[in-house]
Amino acid sequence: MAKPVSVEVWNPNGKYRVISTKPMPGTRWINLLIEQDCRVEICTEKKTILSVEDIIALIGNKCDGVIGQLTEDWGDTLFAALSRAGGKAFSNMAVGYNNVDVNAANKYGVAVGNTPGVLTETTAELAASLSLSAARRIVEADEFMRAGLYDGWLPHLFVGNLLKGQTVGVIGAGRIGSAYARMMVEGFKMNLIYYDLYQATRLEKFVTAYGEFLKSNGEQPVYWKRASSMDEVLREADVISLHPVLDKTTYHLINKERLATMKKEAILVNCSRGPVVDEVALVEHLKQNPMFRVGLDVFEDEPFMKPGLAEMKNAIVVPHIASASKWTREGMATLAALNVLGKIKGYPIWGDPNQVAPFLNENAPPPAACPSIVNAKALGLPVSKL
Ligand SMILES: NC(=O)C1=CN([C@@H]2O[C@H](COP(=O)(O)OP(=O)(O)OC[C@H]3O[C@@H](n4cnc5c(N)ncnc54)[C@H](O)[C@@H]3O)[C@@H](O)[C@H]2O)C=CC1
Numbered sequence: 001m002a003k004p005v006s007v008e009v010w011n012p013n014g015k016y017r018v019i020s021t022k023p024m025p026g027t028r029w030i031n032l033l034i035e036q037d038c039r040v041e042i043c044t045e046k047k048t049i050l051s052v053e054d055i056i057a058l059i060g061n062k063c064d065g066v067i068g069q070l071t072e073d074w075g076d077t078l079f080a081a082l083s084r085a086g087g088k089a090f091s092n093m094a095v096g097y098n099n100v101d102v103n104a105a106n107k108y109g110v111a112v113g114n115t116p117g118v119l120t121e122t123t124a125e126l127a128a129s130l131s132l133s134a135a136r137r138i139v140e141a142d143e144f145m146r147a148g149l150y151d152g153w154l155p156h157l158f159v160g161n162l163l164k165g166q167t168v169g170v171i172g173a174g175r176i177g178s179a180y181a182r183m184m185v186e187g188f189k190m191n192l193i194y195y196d197l198y199q200a201t202r203l204e205k206f207v208t209a210y211g212e213f214l215k216s217n218g219e220q221p222v223y224w225k226r227a228s229s230m231d232e233v234l235r236e237a238d239v240i241s242l243h244p245v246l247d248k249t250t251y252h253l254i255n256k257e258r259l260a261t262m263k264k265e266a267i268l269v270n271c272s273r274g275p276v277v278d279e280v281a282l283v284e285h286l287k288q289n290p291m292f293r294v295g296l297d298v299f300e301d302e303p304f305m306k307p308g309l310a311e312m313k314n315a316i317v318v319p320h321i322a323s324a325s326k327w328t329r330e331g332m333a334t335l336a337a338l339n340v341l342g343k344i345k346g347y348p349i350w351g352d353p354n355q356v357a358p359f360l361n362e363n364a365p366p367p368a369a370c371p372s373i374v375n376a377k378a379l380g381l382p383v384s385k386l
C-alpha cells in the first residue's frame with residue numbers, strides 16, 4: 001500500500017477533484033478552479049521530487065485532473081492510474097514536456113497540457129543574463145571581490161569578451177530562441193546565425209529591419225544567416241545558445257566532436273534541457289580550454305552535476321530558474337490549471353498556443369477554452385472558434 005501523501009484542500013465540496021502535485025505561485029489558478037466547482041488538493045509533501053508511487057497515492061480512486069511538474073515521470077503507470085480514477089486531463093506546469101509519454105496519454109485518452117508563451121521572454125532574459133555573465137566573467141569577479149582579493153584596478157583584471165559586432169548563434173529558433181536572438185541582436189548589436197528545422201521568418205525580418213535602422217543612423221549594420229547545418233553555427237558563432245525541444249534528435253546534440261569545432265573562446269549557454277549537452281564531454285572541454293565559457297541553467301542528471309563541473313571557474317551554473325519571474329510562474333500556474341479545467345468542462349482547444357494573453361488578464365474571465373493541449377489532434381479534440 002502506498003504511503004498517504006499530505007495535501008491542503010480548497011473547496012472540499014467541489015464536484016470535480018483536481019490535484020496539483022506542488023504548491024504553485026499565486027492564487028488566481030486556485031480561484032479559477034474553485035469558481036468552476038472544483039475541489040483543489042495541493043500536495044504539501046516536503047520532498048522536492050515526487051515518485052510515481054507518491055503520485056498514484058495522490059490520485060487515489062477518484063480524480064478528474066492533475067497539474068504536475070517537469071520533475072515527474074508521467075508515463076504509462078501514471079496515466080493508467082489517472083484513467084482508472086476517471087481522470088481525463090493532465091497538464092505540466094512547463095512548456096517542455098519531455099517528462100511526459102504522450103503516446104501513453106493518448107492510449108488512455110488523457111489530454112496533456114503545457115504552458116507556452118507566458119515564459120518566453122523570462123527564459124530568454126535568463127539566457128541573455130548567462131551570456132553576459134559569461135562574457136564579462138561576473139560570477140568569478142563577484143567571488144574574487146567577496147574573498148577580499150581586490151587590492152586595486154589592474155589592466156588585466158577579469159578581462160572578458162566584447163559582444164558588440166560578434167556573432168550570436170541560436171540552435172532552435174522557436175519562441176524562446178527567437179526572443180533571445182532579438183535581445184542579443186538589438187541589445188548588443190550582434191550578428192545572428194541560427195539553425196532550426198523551420199525558417200524563422202519573423203526573426204529574419206526583425207534583424208533585417210534593425211540592420212537598416214542602424215545603417216540609416218550611420219552605424220555598422222547587423223546581419224543574419226540561416227545555417228544549413230548546426231555545425232555551421234558552432235564553427236562561426238562567438239556565443240551559442242541552445243533552445244530546441246529535448247527529443248531523440250536533440251539528445252547530446254552538443255558532444256565531444258562538436259565542442260571541438262567551436263571557437264576556443266566561445267560561450268555556450270543552455271537553457272533548454274540538460275541532456276541536449278553531453279555534460280561529461282563538456283567538463284573535459286572546459287578543463288582543456290580555460291577561455292571557453294558556459295552558462296548552464298539545466299543539467300543532464302538534474303538536480304546533480306557531472307563530476308568536475310562545480311569546480312570549473314569557466315562555468316556559471318544556476319538551478320533551472322530560467323522561467324522564474326513572479327509574473328511568469330503565476331501565469332504558468334494559471335495556464336496549467338485552465339488546461340485541466342477546460343478539459344474537465346469539455347471546452348475546445350484555444351486556436352493559437354502562442355497567443356495566450358487573454359488567459360492571463362486578471363481583470364477579465366479567461367476564455368472558455370484549454371490554452372494549450374499538445375495531443376489535441378491525436379485525441380480529436382475540437383478547436384475553439386473564439
Ligand atoms: N530552462 C528553463 O527553465 C526552460 C526551458 N525550456 C525549454 O525550452 C524548450 C523550447 O521552448 P519554446 O521555445 O517555447 O519551444 P518552441 O517549440 O517554440 O521552440 C523549439 C524549437 O526547436 C526546434 N527544433 C526541434 N528539433 C530541433 C533540432 N533537431 N535542431 C534544431 N532545432 C530543433 C523547433 O523547430 C522549434 O523551432 C522547451 O521545450 C523546454 O525544454 C522552456 C522554458 C523554460
Ligand SMILES: O=C(O)C(=O)CO
Pocket residue numbers: 070093094095096097119322323
Ligand atoms: O517550462 C519549462 O519547460 C521549464 O523548464 C520550466 O519553466
